[in-house]
Amino acid sequence: MKRTTNDREPTPGRDTLRPEYDFSHAVRGVTAARYAEGANVVVIDPDVLDVFPDSQSVNEALRLLRQSFGEVAAADSWA
Numbered sequence: 001m002k003r004t005t006n007d008r009e010p011t012p013g014r015d016t017l018r019p020e021y022d023f024s025h026a027v028r029g030v031t032a033a034r035y036a037e038g039a040n041v042v043v044i045d046p047d048v049l050d051v052f053p054d055s056q057s058v059n060e061a062l063r064l065l066r067q068s069f070g071e072v073a074a075a076d077s078w079a
Helices: 032-037 055-069 071-078
Strands: none
16 A cells, blocks of 8 residues: 555654744643633524624624513523
């Protein structure tokens, strides 16, 4: 079987990192706590983005929708 470039092991002592990737000022674990909390990502269709241009407007609309259904109805739907 023919070897490909992915089969080769890196040469010890050889710096394989490209020069444009400069991590000399990086701080390890700076976002670890925020990542551990978790994140909710929602993909919004382009036609909806015309009406809700930012997360604040989406959140306000969802809060109004929740109020219109009532807190009890929302709690019952998850049970």
